[in-house]
Amino acid sequence: MSRLLQRIEYSSGQRRRYGRRCRRPNNNSMMKELLWFSLSASLSASVQSFHLSPFQQAMPPLSTHPLHSKASSRKGRRGFGLGHPTSKKVSYPPIHLDEVDDDIDSQIFPLQDDLEQQLSTYTTANHNNNNNINAGARVSEFLSNIPRVLSPPPLVSSTQEWRKLQRHAAQTIKSTHLRELLQDPVRCDAMFAEHDGVYFDYSRQQVTLETMDLLFDLAEKQELTKRIQAMVNGEKINFTEDRAVLHTALRASKDKIGTVFVDDEDAIKEVHDVLDQIKQFTEAFRSGHITGYTGKRMRNIVSVGIGGSYLGPEFLHEVLKTEEEGISSSLGYSLRFLANVDPVDVERTCADLDPEETLIIIVSKTFTTAETMLNARTMRQWLWDFMGDDIDVVKKHVVACSSVSATENVKAFGIDTDKYFFRFWDWVGGRYSVCGAAGAVPISLLYGFDLFEKFLEGARSMDEHFINAPMRQNIPILMGLLGVWNSSFMGYNSRALIPYAQALLRLPAHIQQLDMESNGKRISRHGIEIDYPVGEVDFGEPGTNSQHSFFQLIHQGQTIPVDFLGFVQSQHDILIDGEKLSSHDELMSNFFAQPDALANGKTADEVRAEGCAEDLILHKVFDGNRPSSSLLFPQLSAYVTGQILSLYEHRTAVQGFIWDLNSFDQWGVELGKKLAIDVKDHLTKARYDPKQQPVDIPDAPATSRILNYYVKNGREATENGIGVSVNPLTSVTRKTYREHIPPPIHDLGGNVGKLS
Numbered sequence: 118m119s120r121l122l123q124r125i126e127y128s129s130g131q132r133r134r135y136g137r138r139c140r141r142p143n144n145n146s147m148m149k150e151l152l153w154f155s156l157s158a159s160l161s162a163s164v165q166s167f168h169l170s171p172f173q174q175a176m177p178p179l180s181t182h183p184l185h186s187k188a189s190s191r192k193g194r195r196g197f198g199l200g201h202p203t204s205k206k207v208s209y210p211p212i213h214l215d216e217v218d219d220d221i222d223s224q225i226f227p228l229q230d231d232l233e234q235q236l237s238t239y240t241t242a243n244h245n246n247n248n249n250i251n252a253g254a255r256v257s258e259f260l261s262n263i264p265r266v267l268s269p270p271p272l273v274s275s276t277q278e279w280r281k282l283q284r285h286a287a288q289t290i291k292s293t294h295l296r297e298l299l300q301d302p303v304r305c306d307a308m309f310a311e312h313d314g315v316y317f318d319y320s321r322q323q324v325t326l327e328t329m330d331l332l333f334d335l336a337e338k339q340e341l342t343k344r345i346q347a348m349v350n351g352e353k354i355n356f357t358e359d360r361a362v363l364h365t366a367l368r369a370s371k372d373k374i375g376t377v378f379v380d381d382e383d384a385i386k387e388v389h390d391v392l393d394q395i396k397q398f399t400e401a402f403r404s405g406h407i408t409g410y411t412g413k414r415m416r417n418i419v420s421v422g423i424g425g426s427y428l429g430p431e432f433l434h435e436v437l438k439t440e441e442e443g444i445s446s447s448l449g450y451s452l453r454f455l456a457n458v459d460p461v462d463v464e465r466t467c468a469d470l471d472p473e474e475t476l477i478i479i480v481s482k483t484f485t486t487a488e489t490m491l492n493a494r495t496m497r498q499w500l501w502d503f504m505g506d507d508i509d510v511v512k513k514h515v516v517a518c519s520s521v522s523a524t525e526n527v528k529a530f531g532i533d534t535d536k537y538f539f540r541f542w543d544w545v546g547g548r549y550s551v552c553g554a555a556g557a558v559p560i561s562l563l564y565g566f567d568l569f570e571k572f573l574e575g576a577r578s579m580d581e582h583f584i585n586a587p588m589r590q591n592i593p594i595l596m597g598l599l600g601v602w603n604s605s606f607m608g609y610n611s612r613a614l615i616p617y618a619q620a621l622l623r624l625p626a627h628i629q630q631l632d633m634e635s636n637g638k639r640i641s642r643h644g645i646e647i648d649y650p651v652g653e654v655d656f657g658e659p660g661t662n663s664q665h666s667f668f669q670l671i672h673q674g675q676t677i678p679v680d681f682l683g684f685v686q687s688q689h690d691i692l693i694d695g696e697k698l699s700s701h702d703e704l705m706s707n708f709f710a711q712p713d714a715l716a717n718g719k720t721a722d723e724v725r726a727e728g729c730a731e732d733l734i735l736h737k738v739f740d741g742n743r744p745s746s747s748l749l750f751p752q753l754s755a756y757v758t759g760q761i762l763s764l765y766e767h768r769t770a771v772q773g774f775i776w777d778l779n780s781f782d783q784w785g786v787e788l789g790k791k792l793a794i795d796v797k798d799h800l801t802k803a804r805y806d807p808k809q810q811p812v813d814i815p816d817a818p819a820t821s822r823i824l825n826y827y828v829k830n831g832r833e834a835t836e837n838g839i840g841v842s843v844n845p846l847t848s849v850t851r852k853t854y855r856e857h858i859p860p861p862i863h864d865l866g867g868n869v870g871k872l873s
């Protein structure tokens with residue numbers, strides 16, 4: 118096999134996917150696919166190198182072969198080949214890979230041997246013209262058999278399971294109103310699942326028991342359980358980056374050490390080594406053993422990072438801010454996030470901070486992200502402006518949370534990589550990293566390590582449920598299947614996440630990145646352009662604020678499935694004199710009322726019965742039939758936040774598995790990064806070299822025009838005449854800080870947060 122692979126000339130996409138670094142996969146379907154590539158590429162390479170005119174007579178032209186990729190895909194590259202059917206227009210042969218027995222070796226390797234034999238026969242025959250036709254015919258016959266066994270799997274949309282769901286949606290569900298479905302007590306009782314205090318009710322989704330059966334069949338067909346296992350066992354399912362996907366290892370307990378390995382490294386042991394390091398650092402920081410450059414205790418924390426290196430930690434911070442233990446443990450400390458490269462975000466972040474008391478955390482997996490690195494340099498300059506241009510200022514005031522492979526860059530920045538560097542690994546995607554150092558360092562420094570551990574415990578509880586619970590009771594699987602149903606079968610391409618908890622105000626933003634970066638894709642994991650809708654627009658705001666904002670559209674405009682999140686108890690309930698219900702009860706009344714309003718709507722007769730004027734009736738009618746799920750949790754704590762995080766991470770994974778996507782890469786974001794680099798080049802020239810004006814970007818007249826407008830109108834007269842508008846870096850901040858009158862000293866009598 119490897120011998121064959123090595124002499125294959127891959128097209129560029131195939132090389133990335135199955136290049137020489139690729140080990141023999143232990144997944145049979147991938148193995149089959151690999152063989153498919155190898156045989157087709159090998160055969161075509163051989164055919165080409167022998168210049169076989171008899172072949173060409175005996176065989177149908179390769180370009181008309183059903184498995185031939187778009188004719189142009191190999192032109193001008195390395196000859197021709199069968200290629201991969203990248204086009205959805207390719208018609209597949211009747212027998213598919215997944216119909217082949219799992220005993221791959223016994224089926225494929227004889228074929229491979231046969232192929233080699235055929236080619237060698239031909240090589241010999243080629244020297245003897247009389248045999249050409251026979252050899253050609255034999256190879257041709259062999260070739261025509263290859264697709265019967267080695268074609269790649271079809272798109273999920275062409276499976277029977279998918280088609281049944283399509284028919285079911287069109288013939289049954291789209292003509293059934295939720296109002297009717299909600300009258301069926303058996304159905305309603307069945308559409309409920311519970312785990313460790315989490316109550317999930319999906320009876321207001323536009324589904325019947327039959328729908329769910331069909332969805333479970335689809336999940337079986339897509340080998341969902343097997344794929345979940347592959348993920349949590351550390352298989353490299355993020356194949357475009359050749360990485361495992363192990364955010365579950367970030368919260369695995371110590372007794373799981375020795376159970377998950379990536380490239381022979383014990384992943385869970387690595388995780389606990391770093392957690393121990395963070396715990397020790399936290400204790401030293403919070404007890405005052407670690408001080409700043411001028412000897413002052415540090416109590417302000419600024420976390421610099423963007424995307425997944427920011428949204429998760431910020432969402433968790435917002436929850437803990439008002440959590441009972443969080444309030445007391447954070448007394449005397451502050452935590453802020455700096456994400457946007459907008460200089461105003463710098464100003465907002467450090468306006469009233471004393472740099473001598475401030476620790477900067479740079480959170481960047483790659484340690485190269487342009488926005489984060491500029492903000493990191495800016496914050497370093499801010500420290501230097503106040504305390505002097507000394508590298509020890511950086512050593513005392515800056516820590517890094519980054520991947521092991523970025524160690525040299527971290528060191529070059531001036532950070533003490535022995536003590537002030539907390540690593541994570543390639544097998545943690547940025548948007549899945551809040552349980553690693555990215556979240557652990559800022560959150561533990563502010564709230565103490567114990568509270569962060571509770572968050573990990575909650576996530577672990579939901580992970581275990583996800584891995585072990587049967588599908589019908591498995592909350593993340595149910596949520597994922599309903600996501601697929603709503604998006605791919607019901608045609609709803611947005612969904613809202615409405616937490617009835619102000620402390621979850623940043624949850625929607627985090628889930629938005631998590632899900633949209635994961636499942637906003639167009640190519641299946643088999644390298645085929647998909648022909649079914651995937652990915653949703655995720656958005657949300659806390660209820661009831663959202664009701665007074667975009668709920669008009671949800672009630673009477675488009676149909677947008679909603680997840681309602683509510684809590685049995687508030688973090689801080691209030692019942693003032695004269696009120697019958699507490700404020701939390703008032704809030705939760707909305708949580709209970711909205712799903713029914715969306716599902717049932719209001720008919721014209723009901724509106725009329727309320728005494729509405731005839732000409733207004735239609736305006737006040739609500740069609741209803743709008744789906745939602747309700748999730749009820751005990752109280753918003755660190756533990757429950759871990760559960761919520763894990764729920765949504767796994768919902769995304771489930772949808773990606775069903776849709777046959779790689780949910781763990783993000784090539785789309787790379788384009789934006791490259792484009793910004795080009796523009797920066799032009800802008801730099803325009804700013805510093807008047808001869809380069811006006812800007813003229815080839816083939817981009819509109820961009821050139823607006824860029825010129827920006828350059829021309831943004832100028833301020835400067836001494837050197839270049840016309841660059843620059844503020845001294847920290848002048849605004851310095852002034853604000855100096856003039857700032859600090860609030861009265863807090864009561865620092867909190868637990869570990871006590872300052873001496």
Ligand SMILES: O=P(O)(O)OC[C@H]1O[C@](O)(CO)[C@@H](O)[C@@H]1O
Binds near residue numbers: 426484
């Ligand atoms: O942690 P890094 O490497 O700075 O990347 C930040 C973010 O940028 C992205 O790559 C793209 O936005 C995210 O996936 C990631 O969370």
